[in-house]
């Protein structure tokens with residue numbers, strides 16, 4: 001099928017070559033574009049369809065990105081985000097902090113000590129590449145960043 005496509009393109013390419021002298025790479029470019037078009041299904045869309053005219057959009061209609069991913073997950077009964085508690089079996093230290101998985105460059109963390117609930121929940125912001133320490137019990141936390149590096153740079 002590939003060869004057929006290139007062969008079909010050839011008369012046209014030759015005709016162009018006579019006047020504009022394109023390099024032989026123009027034929028290759030054509031065949032690679034055929035390969036792209038015959039590829040797999042498009043990636044799932046994380047952009048909602050929007051509201052119908054004259055109506056107020058629902059969250060499902062207007063949510064995009066991670067929020068949409070979460071809503072679509074809920075429809076399927078899947079919890080997209082891990083909202084289970086952090087490791088409260090030990091006190092985090094500078095050398096061995098409690099890791100907080102995150103797709104964003106910062107997360108708000110609530111510490112209630114070791115074991116859990118041994119002090120009132122203390123909330124603080126944990127940032128990528130910067131450990132945070134609970135001022136109540138001294139447990140040290142670090143962000144376990146799982147997002148894309150180039151995406152993180154836009155936040156600086």
Ligand SMILES: [Zn+2]
Nearest residue numbers: 111113134137
């Ligand atoms: Zn604490």
